Amino acid sequence: MKLEAVPLSGAMGAEVCGADLRQIDDNTFAAIHAILLKYGMIFFRDQDITPSQQLNLARRWGEPHFHPYMPGLPDHPEIIEVVKNPEDNHTFGGNWHTDQMFTPTPAMGTMLYAKEVPATGGDTMFGNLYLAYESLSNGMKAAIGDLRTFNLYDKKKGRSAEMRGKLKQPEKPAEPAEHPLVRPHGETGRPVLYISYERITRHIVGMTEEESLPLLDYLRRHSTRPEFTCRLRWTPGTLAFWDNRCVQHMALNDYHGQRRVMHRITLRGERTS
Numbered sequence: 001m002k003l004e005a006v007p008l009s010g011a012m013g014a015e016v017c018g019a020d021l022r023q024i025d026d027n028t029f030a031a032i033h034a035i036l037l038k039y040g041m042i043f044f045r046d047q048d049i050t051p052s053q054q055l056n057l058a059r060r061w062g063e064p065h066f067h068p069y070m071p072g073l074p075d076h077p078e079i080i081e082v083v084k085n086p087e088d089n090h091t092f093g094g095n096w097h098t099d100q101m102f103t104p105t106p107a108m109g110t111m112l113y114a115k116e117v118p119a120t121g122g123d124t125m126f127g128n129l130y131l132a133y134e135s136l137s138n139g140m141k142a143a144i145g146d147l148r149t150f151n152l153y154d155k156k157k158g159r160s161a162e163m164r165g166k167l168k169q170p171e172k173p174a175e176p177a178e179h180p181l182v183r184p185h186g187e188t189g190r191p192v193l194y195i196s197y198e199r200i201t202r203h204i205v206g207m208t209e210e211e212s213l214p215l216l217d218y219l220r221r222h223s224t225r226p227e228f229t230c231r232l233r234w235t236p237g238t239l240a241f242w243d244n245r246c247v248q249h250m251a252l253n254d255y256h257g258q259r260r261v262m263h264r265i266t267l268r269g270e271r272t273s
């Protein structure tokens with residue numbers, strides 16, 4: 001296969017053209033992974049794949065990570081069906097976040113496959129966390145370089161009854177996780193500003209929530225500056241994969257009265273130091 005990467009914005013993201021995801025050999029996968037490391041989020045249009053083929057492709061990157069609260073498909077428990085029905089108000093993933101940062105081993109990457117998309121709306125935003133870190137002043141870099149964050153998923157806190165109704169009872173409650181606020185990427189070694197929204201990244205370790213809030217608020221606003229982002233318009237059969245070690249994302253909730261169905265697999269990541 002002859003692959004071509006077409007950048008989506010100045011900050012990140014690329015369409016990969018020329019791949020049939022049902023049949024990827026080792027060399028093609030190595031080329032796709034190199035494009036992922038360069039652009040943080042890659043996507044492929046017009047792919048017609050079954051859940052088993054999606055799972056086989058995802059396994060090229062590693063072992064699936066089971067979400068403690070989201071149920072999987074009956075025949076493929078590794079795949080979460082992310083559904084928003086016309087009558088629903090809430091959208092899954094509607095805040096800037098990196099996946100499963102509330103666990104000690106946050107997801108390495110996430111694969112999302114569009115099954116049914118609204119006529120308009122339902123795009124996903126992505127943000128480059130390398131750029132978020134690199135664009136801080138030297139003073140801020142020095143101030144936050146050794147800080148760690150406390151992260152926790154609380155099924156009830158700030159979640160609507162509609163969303164809580166879609167969550168399953170976990171085998172054991174989520175344990176809090178501490179992560180470096182400046183995290184080196186496991187493969188490239190480049191530092192990223194590693195942060196999530198306020199219901200996950202609660203406070204700086206050693207500070208109260210109140211004390212941490214001004215700094216975390218600033219860093220959250222900074223990390224989502226438009227010039228660090230790209231926006232993916234989904235079409236049926238679009239498959240995206242993003243690197244949670246250097247990318248945050250947010251699903252846009254702007255398609256009320258329409259239906260959107262996505263198949264999502266997350267890959268187990270490494271323990272942060």
Ligand code: SIN
Nearest residue numbers: 082092093124251262
């Ligand atoms: C997610 O946060 O993984 C969902 C993203 C989306 O549905 O666009």
